[in-house]
Amino acid sequence: MSAPQDAGRPASPAGLAPATVAVTAGRPRTRPGAAVNEAVWLTSTYVADGPYDYGRTGNPTWDAFETVLGALEGGRALVYSAGLAAMAAATALVPDGSVVVAPSSAYSGTTTQLQLAQRQGRLTLRQVEIADTDAVGEALRGADLLVVESPTNPMLDVADLPALVDLAHAEGALVVADNTFATPVVQRPLDHGVDVVVHSVTKYLAGHSDVVLGATVTRDDSAGRDLHERLRAHRHLTGSIAGPQEVWLALRGLRTLTVRVERAQANAAELARRLQAHPAVRAVRHPSLPDDPGHARAVAQMRGFGAIVSIEVDGDAAAAERVAAATRLWVHATSLGGVESSLERRRRHAAESPVVPESLLRLSVGIEDVDDLWADLDQALRA
Template sequence: MHDANPAGGPTLHPDTLAIIAGRPPHLPDAPMNVPVHLTSTYVANGDLRYGRYGNPNWAAFEDALGALEGGRCVAFASGMAAITAVLDLVEPGATVVAPRHSYTGTVGLLEELAAKRRIQAVFVDISDTDAVTDAAAGAAMLWIESPTNPALEVADIAAIAAAAHEHGALVAVDNTFATPVLQRPLEHGADVVVHSATKYISGHSDVLMGAAVAASDDLAAAFVGHRSMYGAIPAPLETFLALRGLRTLPVRVERAQSNAQELVRRLTGHRALEEVRYPGFGAIISIVVRGGAEPAEALAERTKLWVHATSLGGVESTLERRRRWPAEQSTIPEGLVRLSVGLEHVDDLHRDLTSVLDALDPA
């Protein structure tokens, strides 16, 4: 692959890395992008060996996301596949400390592993640094989500990672919401960063994929071994699409964040809302609709531009009431609606939301 940051050269900005990393060498008549390698079988005596062990599309994507996060990336079939590989590092019976408000897939997996006595799971308020520090004593792994999904709590990653390391715990951070454009957890002491590449990395709601980015070669090798053994491999076409999406990640995040910040300004104080939650960065907003589940569902069903859907991080704006999912934590308000702000014009997004909110407001 093309060297995205030559030795001795200047440190490149994320905007530049997203464009140049994971490219083929700049040779005459070489393609600008790694072509899609639709093959399960390779001729013997090379490095790839077999389709479950490697693919040039994986390598290109891993080079690019690894450059952005500052670590060694391993691509997986989904975000959950990456999460499973990271949790598989924990020895049987050991303790994992995790946020009480997290992606429901993460919480569900931790609870399942705990029910099988594979691990012990301890859930904490990840924004309470003292509580996390206390819980980390004796833990094998600290799992961080920041901002949390969908409560949007923010962790002091550097402080709690340092505390966890004092107790010999590994630190993993789900960076799906923030992306490496806004937050690079490895620089703050994390050992592993996890992404649902389905979301902002690919950015177009057409890919199911995940990734784990390790701070060390040993951890990366462990993830490759897990992926190969359990077959949690991404398809070449999906990997090609995810890399194509990653090329525009910085500009998409910039526009979506700008829209989100303006929407927060306009929505704060609306009479139909009890609360507007926003961590100060990123493109996810959680609003709590006055009156609970019924008006919140009505908002999700009646908007025209905002798409009622469960995923996030695409170019289009989506929304959903999170408690419609039985697995969502009971501490999440019934009326909480998560907004994934996209790239449409902010005036149109605001008009669409407030046209429904105004109708819901009894005043």
């Protein structure tokens, strides 16, 4: 049985700012005595002849979350058990034997997933520097799917999304964009013609390092609705569903998404500026620091710069590890996007791309006081 037809649709009046949408969308209908918040629906089954029949089919808590995220991204959302479950559903939209173009440096989970599929003979993978529009155009010849990250994880390369979408669609290829780093506060890929947006909800959308979830969003036109139903069927048949309690926590996190992202990216931009002059730092990567006209053109399409900063420590892998171990406020941990600041040397993971320098530290900047964050990072770099 399908979920209610309004599930995942934008529900806030048109023209509202993202901060207002994040707070107001997906609420229960207002009436005297009604709850302000959606409940956590802990049930595996439902009485017959209603809008739901089984817990793998739908859940009112899912609907509330999907409504908010759909409104923020400008489309129709679905929630999954993890970001990789959402990416697997999105890449499954093309048949076996397809040619897939993806970044040479991107989230290692996505890259590993695609490389495994290639080893199994299910697709042909072409990896390319995603910020090089001409190179992506060459790789797209005869392709069926383009997977984009922008900014990329952890190199923070920024893609020219409108140009890449035009090139991909000219080849008849679908475009899937991972918007985890940017969030809809910074950019809305659907506005640039992207077919499917993917999120690791675990990160900024939930924002408190307490859930593992994913999501897809598709446009609210006929083509987008078809993709939405195919993605829903994939979720249903593979069982990649989310627990209602986790979704409720992510929904609560979404309510403060804009204020968290605005504070975190302001901190990140200031830290990136200061780090450029630090004697123990060889290089700083952040979208607020353009390095060529193409980068500037791509960044101009964004509404901010995001809250991730990557730095190359002046030294080897061991030097970078010493910095990560010497911080007191910054948490030495994987993952990102929580209210707390964290850092990690990405090449400590075997699955990380060899394109990533051994001494690179990825900084997930949180919402703490920026001077406290700087003092802690500075002492660690000088230790």
